[in-house]
Amino acid sequence: MLDIRWIRENPQALVEALVKRSWSPADAQSTVEDIIARDEARRAHLGRLQEAQERRNSASKEIGKALSMKDAELAEKLKAEVAEIKSFIQGGEAEERRLDEALEGALAVMPNVPLEDVPVGKDEHDNVEVHKIGKIATRPNWVKEHFEIGEALGLMDFERAAKLSGSRFTILQGQLARLERALGQFMLDLHTTEHGYMEVQPPLLVRDEVLYGTGQLPKFEEDLFFTPHGESRLGLIPTAEVSLTNLVREEIVGHDKLPLRLTALTPCFRSEAGSAGRDTRGMLRQHQFYKVELVSITDQENSLAEHERMTQCAEEVLKRLELPFRTVALCTGDMGFGARKTYDIEVWLPGQNAYREISSCSVCGDFQARRMNARYKDREGRGNLFVHTLNGSGVAVGRALIAVIENYQNEDGSVTIPEALKPYMGGLERIESK
Incomplete structure (x- = not known):
């Protein structure tokens, strides 16, 4: 969430930031004006409440x-005045809550402000x-995509998954299940023993x-899965970023x-709302997948x-898996x-003859911290400041499995095990059809 004081003092800077994020200038201007109007109404009402409280006391x-x-x-005249002021204050406190909620609701759907060195553009083509x-x-002519290889090995089954759960599962x-488990274990070991993550x-x-604290609600509710819980509900995490970041809420x-450096x-779980027709074959875009989060x-x-370190x-x-990749801003x-x-890391998939995202590493500043009310003591221990939060995939396990299958495939349909994963695979050299 953005700082309302910063918006109040820098309205044009926010308009320009929204335009950079592909908002139309008219929408950006009217949205910022609406937020400022809500803020002014709230502050004016608070001023009237304070005056009323001061008059009641006197x-x-x-x-x-x-x-x-x-x-x-x-x-008696003064008592009547105090009673009237008391009534106004009681009603005014309810109005204060309404104005607070109106302002917070407008701020809750405002995106973060990009840093100055972020390239300006409309979509992925401008990264x-x-x-x-x-x-x-x-690329040899016998190269296949991961789902062709997995199905030919008899170790990847989309048809039965659809019978159980529908599409995107x-x-x-066998050994492909073990390979996915090995990838997750390898990543955790790397980040905890060498990179200092807990x-x-x-x-x-x-x-x-x-x-709400990490920004999934209210804006991205349709992307989430929920389950009833008593009189309320609980949401299935779309990423461990949600749980890990909120540890300091x-x-x-x-x-x-x-x-604090945390990994899991x-x-x-993601509903993939709005992704109809995209990556419908294979494991690239699933409702349920494993990920190592940083x-x-x-x-x-x-x-x-x-951010650079992450x-x-x-x-x-x-690098340890010896997979070609590129990093883009x-x-x-x-x-x-x-x-x-944000930096995206895109791994090379020879079956698609393309780079595809496997990790996204972002610095959020104090944007999430304001939503979570997460702070830290300054160096002198006197004041409290909002923490800065960062998150990244270290990396998406399912997509790493895809990358290993496609980059380590052999002409006979087998898949060679990368050196870094052999200790986790019991020394197995390759996965072959049974």
Whole structure:
């Protein structure tokens, strides 16, 4: 959530930021004007309430003086005034809550402001490549996509999965199931033993206020799955970012505890609303998938350096697996709702003859912290500041499985096991059809 004081002082800067995010100038201008009008109405009402409270206090003192002077008529007149003010204050407090909710509702759907060095553009075609790692081999004519390989091995079953759950689900069996498990374990071991992240096993079902804290609600409700829980509901996490980041909600963290670096391997659940017709074959876009998530909680001075570090940690996974990839800086129009800057890591898939996203690493500044009321003590221990939050995939396990299958496929349909995964596969050299 954006700071209303910053908006109040920099309305044109917010308009320009929204235009960079592909809003029309007219919509950006009217939206900012609406927020400022809501803020002014709230502040004016608070001013009237404060004046009324001050007058009630002074009138109450005047009643005492009038009684001491035995001026019953004045005392009764003042009592009537106090009663009228009290009624106004009671109604005014309800109006204050309404104005607070109206302003917060408008702020809740406002995206974050991009950093100055984020490339300006409309969509993925305007993203800027940072670097490429790994050599792309000449594509032989026998190369297949992952689902063709998996089905031919008899270890990837979409038809039975559809009978169980519908579209966008997959059943993995045998050595492919083990390979997916090996990938997740390998990533966790790398991030915890070499990159300094602490492993967490968080809840997969969370409350609405937790989803609000990281920005999934209210704007992206249709992308989520919910289950009834008593008189309310719980949401299935679309990413472990939700649970991990909210570990500091409504807390004040000591400066000496920062940065907090957290990682988790969890199932993730997404309705994929609006993705009809996209990646309908295979495992690229699923309702349920595994992902290793990286989350950092930092102070304000170090969040940008932490962003670079987190991206390098995610890249190291692909380097160890010897998978070709490239890293791109997302443009303003392609960047996520809560991000100030994002790097996407795209792995090479020879079956598609294309790079596809496998990790997205974002720095959010204090945007999520304001929604969670998550703060830290400054270095002197006197004041409290909002933490800065970062999140990234380290990496998407299902997409890593796809990348291994396609990059390590052989002409006979078998799949060679990458060196980094052999210890997790019991020394198995390749997966072959039974």
